[in-house]
Amino acid sequence: MSSREATMNGPDWDPSQPIVSIRDVYKSFGELEVLRGVSFEVMKGEVVCIIGPSGSGKSTLIRCVNALNSIDSGSIRVEGQEVHDPDLDKLELRRKVGMVFQQYNLFPHKTAIENVMMAPVLVLKEPKGEVEARARALIRKVRLEGKEDSFPGELSGGQQQRVAIARSLAMRPDIMLFDEITAALDPETVKEVLVTIRELAEEGMTCILVTHEMGFARELANHIYFTDRGVIVEHGPPATFFTEAKDPRTREFLSQIL
Amino acid sequence: MIESVQAWFRTLADTHPKWNFIYLYDPVQTARIGEGLWMTLQLSVACVVFSVLIGVTGAWLQGSQHAAVRAFVQGYIQFFRNTPPLIQLLFFYFALGQFTPTYSPDGWLEVPIISNVGWAIISLSFFAGAFNVEIFRAGIEAIPESTREAADSLGMSRLQIYVYVVLPLAFRVSLPALNNNLVNLVKTTTQAIVIAVPELLYQLVSIYNDYSTAQNACMLLMFVVYITLVGVLVLGMNRWERALRIPGYGG
Numbered sequence: 001m002s003s004r005e006a007t008m009n010g011p012d013w014d015p016s017q018p019i020v021s022i023r024d025v026y027k028s029f030g031e032l033e034v035l036r037g038v039s040f041e042v043m044k045g046e047v048v049c050i051i052g053p054s055g056s057g058k059s060t061l062i063r064c065v066n067a068l069n070s071i072d073s074g075s076i077r078v079e080g081q082e083v084h085d086p087d088l089d090k091l092e093l094r095r096k097v098g099m100v101f102q103q104y105n106l107f108p109h110k111t112a113i114e115n116v117m118m119a120p121v122l123v124l125k126e127p128k129g130e131v132e133a134r135a136r137a138l139i140r141k142v143r144l145e146g147k148e149d150s151f152p153g154e155l156s157g158g159q160q161q162r163v164a165i166a167r168s169l170a171m172r173p174d175i176m177l178f179d180e181i182t183a184a185l186d187p188e189t190v191k192e193v194l195v196t197i198r199e200l201a202e203e204g205m206t207c208i209l210v211t212h213e214m215g216f217a218r219e220l221a222n223h224i225y226f227t228d229r230g231v232i233v234e235h236g237p238p239a240t241f242f243t244e245a246k247d248p249r250t251r252e253f254l255s256q257i258l
Numbered sequence: 259m260i261e262s263v264q265a266w267f268r269t270l271a272d273t274h275p276k277w278n279f280i281y282l283y284d285p286v287q288t289a290r291i292g293e294g295l296w297m298t299l300q301l302s303v304a305c306v307v308f309s310v311l312i313g314v315t316g317a318w319l320q321g322s323q324h325a326a327v328r329a330f331v332q333g334y335i336q337f338f339r340n341t342p343p344l345i346q347l348l349f350f351y352f353a354l355g356q357f358t359p360t361y362s363p364d365g366w367l368e369v370p371i372i373s374n375v376g377w378a379i380i381s382l383s384f385f386a387g388a389f390n391v392e393i394f395r396a397g398i399e400a401i402p403e404s405t406r407e408a409a410d411s412l413g414m415s416r417l418q419i420y421v422y423v424v425l426p427l428a429f430r431v432s433l434p435a436l437n438n439n440l441v442n443l444v445k446t447t448t449q450a451i452v453i454a455v456p457e458l459l460y461q462l463v464s465i466y467n468d469y470s471t472a473q474n475a476c477m478l479l480m481f482v483v484y485i486t487l488v489g490v491l492v493l494g495m496n497r498w499e500r501a502l503r504i505p506g507y508g509g
Contacts, residue, residue: 066411094413105408108507109426119412122422153506164408171412 013080019044019175019206020065025074027060034060035071036230042223044174045204049217052227053253058210061227062177065208066097079174095123098168099177102184104160106152112139112163113148116170124171131170138166142196158189162196169200176200178209214257218242226250271471278471281479287465287472294461295483301378301447301457302487306440308383313390313436317428318420320395331391338388343381344449350381351453378450386443393435397428430502437495441488458483 018041027035034057042048050058063069064076067083067090076083083093106115116135120126139148142162152160161181168176178197182190194216201207201220211217217224218238225235226247234250235241245251264283271278281287319331338346351374360368372380401424409419448459462476 068407068411091413091415094411097411099408099411101404101408103404105402105404107405107409107423107427109430109504118422119409119414122418123413123415151505151507153504155506167412 015044017080018042018077019046019079020208021075021077022061022065023075023077025061025064025076026072027057027064027069028072034230035064037074038227038230038232039074040225040232040235042175042206042208044206046222047201047207047220048209049221049224050208050210050227051212051214051217051224051253052233056227057230058227059179062099062179062208062210065175065177066094066099068099091123095171096173097175097177098171098173100161100164100168100179100181102180104152104157104164104184106160106164106167108152111149111151112144112155112166115152115163116167119167120170135166135170138169139163141169141199142166143192156189157185158192161185161189161193165193165196165200175206175208178207178211180210180212182211182213212257214242214254226253228253275471276474278469279475280469280472281465281475287469290461290465291458291479294456294458297375297456298447298458298483298487301375301382301450301455302444302491304379305382305386305443305447306491308379309386309390309440309443310436312383312387313394314425316387316391317394317398318417320391321398321416321420334384335388335391338385339392343385343446344452346385347378347381347449347453351377374450374453374455378447378453378455382443382446382450385446386439389439390436393432393439394425394428396435397430397432398424400431401427430499430504433495433499433502437492437499440491440495444488444491445484 020042022041023039025035025038026033038057038061040048050061052058060069064071065078065083067088071084078093078097081093082088107118110118113132113135116138117128117131120131120134121128136148139145142165144159144162144166147155147159147163152163155163164181181197182193185193190213194213197207197209197216198220209217209221221238223235224238224241226233226241226245226249228249234245234247236244242254245254267279267282271280281291316331316334319327322328355370355372355377358370358372360370362368405427406419406424409423414422447457450457451460451463454460459480462480466473466476
């Protein structure tokens with residue numbers, strides 16, 4: 001446990017520094033410029049929401065944080081470590097950064113508990129018994145007791161998404177990325193998932209969420225970023241963001257959504 | 259009981275010379291059939307196992323980051339898929355066989371390290387393996403990128419993702435096509451006759467070369483054996499397919 005923590009936090013990272021620091025990031029897919037100079041910082045324990053119209057680059061941005069997408073220029077540091085260093089140990093980074101996807105992406109041939117146990121057993125090489133105990137606790141935490149042995153195909157969307165959250169948490173990440181995790185769910189099940197996220201945030205997990213849940217962002221976020229066409233147009237704490245938006249594009253977006 | 263049946267077939271051979279079921283009453287011929295059947299079974303099982311292993315490995319190498327590795331696998335597939343297995347058998351045994359080292363078990367005769375049975379297994383496994391690579395590749399391509407990404411984001415290595423996530427899912431998708439190819443493979447083992455592998459067809463042909471009246475009976479047995487053999491294989495594969503079915507997933 002202690003040796004793991006020693007390797008997890010880069011030696012040169014001081015927890016009073018931002019846990020994620022994004023500086024002037026550019027990213028294109030062929031001709032299409034998706035990110036055009038994005039910068040922001042997240043402190044440990046903060047909940048940050050990224051909102052904005054479709055195609056504004058928000059998903060790409062958080063996918064760059066755990067190196068699922070590469071960047072063309074700029075810098076992304078996680079716990080002081082440059083993510084887009086070609087010599088980076090990607091596996092090491094991904095142990096620190098958990099990610100939950102819009103389409104859950106569970107392993108369909110594994111039961112709920114097997115989904116949760118897989119990575120700690122294979123990647124962290126932790127003993128099976130220990131991992132299983134933790135996995136059961138996590139499944140209880142996301143309120144899916146009794147569904148341990150169900151296959152993803154037997155679970156509802158909201159249930160699958162909560163298994164996906166438990167699966168990420170099983171790796172004991174320092175940061176969680178959520179990529180529009182409620183976008184594919186019906187309003188009823190959205191609530192179940194948001195309750196889980198709220199608990200996580202209250203426990204002090206650093207969370208970066210790409211979301212369209214404005215009520216949720218207002219309630220939980222420490223900071224909200226509004227992106228449009230690859231740049232951050234406006235940002236601020238929810239208290240001022242929703243009421244004092246200065247940029248006309250932000251105001252238009254908010255007026256459509258709120 | 260057995261003796262009266264044997265007597266009946268002996269009489270049948272006398273009264274109807276085209277229907278000499280010699281292997282049913284002559285223990286020497288029965289033994290030849292038994293040996294041939296055993297060889298066919300060994301050949302089939304070995305080739306099925308090796309060709310599936312080749313398929314799984316080849317499909318993994320096809321996803322390699324090195325272009326040279328991918329080109330090598332592609333070359334292998336093209337060569338073995340686009341040439342007749344009969345020619346492959348002849349080529350492996352007669353051409354490559356010349357260059358393999360020999361040893362002398364009795365101090366007199368030089369025997370090649372790889373026997374004709376060995377060459378048949380190698381040749382047929384690589385032949386069917388080429389198709390298996392393509393079959394598994396199609397299965398792998400059916401697995402959504404997002405599933406792989408999820409494994410990726412959990413810190414799993416490329417090999418772990420292949421072994422624990424992609425392959426188990428791809429395998430299920432591939433099973434019907436694999437089924438077909440393995441059926442073909444089992445039937446193709448008869449071609450090992452050209453390099454004198456003493457499998458069932460070889461033994462039966464030998465029998466009716468010795469006893470020309472047994473030709474029809476031998477051919478009949480050939481069909482019966484292969485229908486049974488392939489039937490058992492297909493039954494097993496179908497059961498396996500059902501056993502691997504995931505609740506709530508796919509059709």
